[in-house]
Amino acid sequence: MPNIKSSERSVKTDASRRAQNFSVKSAVKTATRKVADTVTAGQADDAKALLTKASSVIDKAAAKGVIHKNAAARKKSRLAKKINAIESK
Template sequence: MPNIKSAVKRVKTTEKRRALNASQKSALRTAVKAADLAVEGTEVETAKAVIQAASKKLDKAVTKGLVHKNAAARKKSRLAKKLNALSAQV
């Protein structure tokens, strides 16, 4: 444990941010996984709604600095591509 007051505060702050980032990143991964599973089903409308929610979470993660903008764009693009393939089948 650090002795200097500012270093003690930095340790507390860092731990708090790390925990918050971890939970937000976990929620993001869960949303993307749910969107992937929804696309594998047959319900187009349900998949569309779930993908829209995942896209919103991805955009939010970019603004908070959790994910790089190109990574988020890549994930959104892949989800949209799968949704379009599902729409074409039905």
């Protein structure tokens, strides 16, 4: 534990921020996994619908600063790439 009063307070706020960020990151991973699972199952139409939801979740995480905007763009691009690959078959 820190000895300085402000450091003690920042430990509390850091813990709450970490919990919130963890929740947002978990939502991003879940949305990404759902899209990847539907692509693996070969359901392109369902994957497209899930992609729009996943894109929204990813964009919100980037807006909150939980993930970097370039990381968000990369995640969305890779998901779209998977869907396009299954559609072209």
